[in-house]
Amino acid sequence: MNATTDYPNSYYAETLGDVPKRSALADNPDVDVCVIGAGLAGLTTALELLRTGKSVCVLEAKRVGWGASGLNGGFVSAGFAGSTSDMLNRLGRVDGREAYRLSIDGMNYVRDQIRDLKMDDVLDGNGEFHVYRQNDTQAVLHECERAKVDLDHDLLFHNTQDTRSLMKSERYHNALYDPNGFHINPLKYCHGLAEEIERLGGDIFEDTKAQNLTRSGVGWKVSTQTADITAHHIVLCTSAYDFKLYPSISRAMQPVATYVMVTHPMAELLDQAITTPASIADTRRAGDYYRRLPGGRLLWGGRITTRQSKPFHLAEMMRRDMLSVYPQLNAAKTSHAWAGLMGYALHSMPLIGQVEDGLWMATAFGGHGLNTTAMAGELIAGAITQGDDRYKLFASYKRNWAGGLIGRAGVQTKYWSMQLRDKFDETVSH
Numbered sequence: 001m002n003a004t005t006d007y008p009n010s011y012y013a014e015t016l017g018d019v020p021k022r023s024a025l026a027d028n029p030d031v032d033v034c035v036i037g038a039g040l041a042g043l044t045t046a047l048e049l050l051r052t053g054k055s056v057c058v059l060e061a062k063r064v065g066w067g068a069s070g071l072n073g074g075f076v077s078a079g080f081a082g083s084t085s086d087m088l089n090r091l092g093r094v095d096g097r098e099a100y101r102l103s104i105d106g107m108n109y110v111r112d113q114i115r116d117l118k119m120d121d122v123l124d125g126n127g128e129f130h131v132y133r134q135n136d137t138q139a140v141l142h143e144c145e146r147a148k149v150d151l152d153h154d155l156l157f158h159n160t161q162d163t164r165s166l167m168k169s170e171r172y173h174n175a176l177y178d179p180n181g182f183h184i185n186p187l188k189y190c191h192g193l194a195e196e197i198e199r200l201g202g203d204i205f206e207d208t209k210a211q212n213l214t215r216s217g218v219g220w221k222v223s224t225q226t227a228d229i230t231a232h233h234i235v236l237c238t239s240a241y242d243f244k245l246y247p248s249i250s251r252a253m254q255p256v257a258t259y260v261m262v263t264h265p266m267a268e269l270l271d272q273a274i275t276t277p278a279s280i281a282d283t284r285r286a287g288d289y290y291r292r293l294p295g296g297r298l299l300w301g302g303r304i305t306t307r308q309s310k311p312f313h314l315a316e317m318m319r320r321d322m323l324s325v326y327p328q329l330n331a332a333k334t335s336h337a338w339a340g341l342m343g344y345a346l347h348s349m350p351l352i353g354q355v356e357d358g359l360w361m362a363t364a365f366g367g368h369g370l371n372t373t374a375m376a377g378e379l380i381a382g383a384i385t386q387g388d389d390r391y392k393l394f395a396s397y398k399r400n401w402a403g404g405l406i407g408r409a410g411v412q413t414k415y416w417s418m419q420l421r422d423k424f425d426e427t428v429s430h
C-alpha cells in the first residue's frame with residue numbers, strides 16, 4: 001500500500017497517510033479516452049469523462065499528484081495566472097467576463113467535489129486576502145470597484161488598521177478580501193479525485209510514461225515502455241514535466257519554479273503575527289503567499305524563477321522572506337522546504353483546446369491552476385462528450401514558441417525587472 005516516499009519531500013507527502021500505489025500499464029487496452037498526466041488537469045478531465053459514461057484510462061509517469069498539483073500553495077481562488085485586464089482587452093468585455101466566470105465555476109467545482117465526495121482533511125480554511133505593500137488607498141479602492149464593474153466580483157475593502165489587526169506586519173497597508181476563496185491540502189485532493197475515478201471504473205497507471213503518440217485508425221495509439229493503448233481521444237495534461245510527447249505544445253511553455261516552506265507547529269507564536277484563518281497573498285508581481293495550516297504550522301510560498309534545481313539554502317531563503325514581513329516569528333523552525341515547476345505560456349494563460357482531430361490539450365496553468373484545471377477538465381470533457389464548444393473562448397491563446405533556452409533567460413530577466421518594479425513602487429508609495 002502506502003509508498004509516499006517516491007514523492008518529492010514535502011509537508012503534503014509526509015502527512016498523506018496510506019494511499020494505494022497503482023501498478024504500471026501491463027496490457028494493451030482500448031478505451032474511449034486516454035488522459036496523459038495525473039495532475040489536477042488530467043484527474044478532473046478523467047473524472048468528468050467517466051461521469052458521462054466514457055471508458056477512460058490515465059497514464060502518469062510518476063505518481064498521482066506528483067507534479068505541481070501535489071506541491072502547490074493550496075489557494076483556490078478566481079481568475080487566471082495572466083492579468084485579468086489583459087484578458088478583458090484581448091477577449092472583449094463579454095467573452096472576458098464569461099472566461100472569468102468559468103474560472104469561478106472551476107473554484108466552485110473544487111469545493112463541490114470536496115463536499116460531495118466527502119474528502120476528509122482536504123479543506124484547510126476559507127477566505128482569501130490580497131494585501132498591499134504600497135500605501136495607496138485610492139488605488140486599492142479603484143481596484144475593488146473595477147472588480148465589481150468589470151467582473152461582477154465582490155471584494156471587501158480592509159483599511160490599514162483592519163488589515164494589520166489580522167496580519168500584524170508594518171509591511172501592509174490595505175487589503176481586499178474574497179470570502180469565496182478557500183485553501184486546501186492539494187495532494188489529498190488529488191488522491192480524492194483518483195479514488196473516485198477508480199470507483200467509477202477508470203484506470204490509473206502510475207510509473208507509466210507516455211513516450212510516443214501515433215495515429216491509429218480513427219483514433220490514436222499511445223506507446224509506453226511496457227505496452228500500448230489505443231483510444232479515440234487523447235488529452236495531454238503533462239504541464240512543465242514533458243518536453244517530447246508533442247513538441248509544439250511543450251515548446252509553447254517555459255518551466256517556471258516557485259518555492260514553499262512549512263514551519264513546525266507554533267500556534268502561540270503564530271497568533272502574534274497572523275490571526276486570520278484565511279489565506280494571504282501580497283499583490284506584488286512576484287509576491288509572498290502564505291496561510292496557516294492545521295496544527296499551528298505556517299505555509300509560506302514565494303519567488304518565481306526559471307532556475308530548475310532546488311537552491312541549496314532554500315529553507316533559509318524562505319525563512320528570511322517570512323521574517324522580513326513578520327520579524328516576531330524569529331523563533332519559528334522550518335520543517336520542510338520544496339520547489340515545484342509550473343508551465344507558463346508566453347501570454348500566461350492556459351492552453352486549452354483541440355490540437356488535431358481527437359487530440360486535446362489542457363495545460364500551461366501557471367501559478368493559478370487549482371480553479372483553472374477544474375475549469376479546463378469540465379470544458380474538455382464537455383467538448384468530447386457533448387460537443388460543448390465553450391473551450392473556444394480560449395482559442396486566441398495560441399501555442400506560440402516560448403523561445404527555448406533564450407526565452408528562459410528572457411523570462412528570468414522579466415521576473416527580475418518585475419521584482420525591481422515592485423520594490424520601486426513600494427518605496428515611492430511611503
Ligand SMILES: Cc1cc2nc3c(=O)[nH]c(=O)nc-3n(C[C@H](O)[C@H](O)[C@H](O)COP(=O)(O)OP(=O)(O)OC[C@H]3O[C@@H](n4cnc5c(N)ncnc54)[C@H](O)[C@@H]3O)c2cc1C
Pocket residue numbers: 036037038039040041042059060061062063064065066067068069070071072073074075076077208209210211237238239240241242245257258259260301339340341342362363364365366367368369370371373
Ligand atoms: C509551489 C507551487 C505553488 C503553487 N500554488 C498555487 C496556488 O496556491 N493556487 C493555484 O491555483 N495554483 C498554484 N500553483 C499552480 C498549480 O499547482 C498548477 O497550475 C497546477 O497544479 C497544474 O496542474 P497540471 O495538472 O496542469 O500539472 P501537474 O500537476 O504538473 O501534472 C502534470 C503531470 O503529468 C505527468 N507527466 C508529464 N509527462 C508525462 C508523460 N509523458 N507521461 C505520463 N505522465 C506525464 C507528470 O508526472 C505530472 O504528474 C502552484 C504551483 C507550484 C509549483
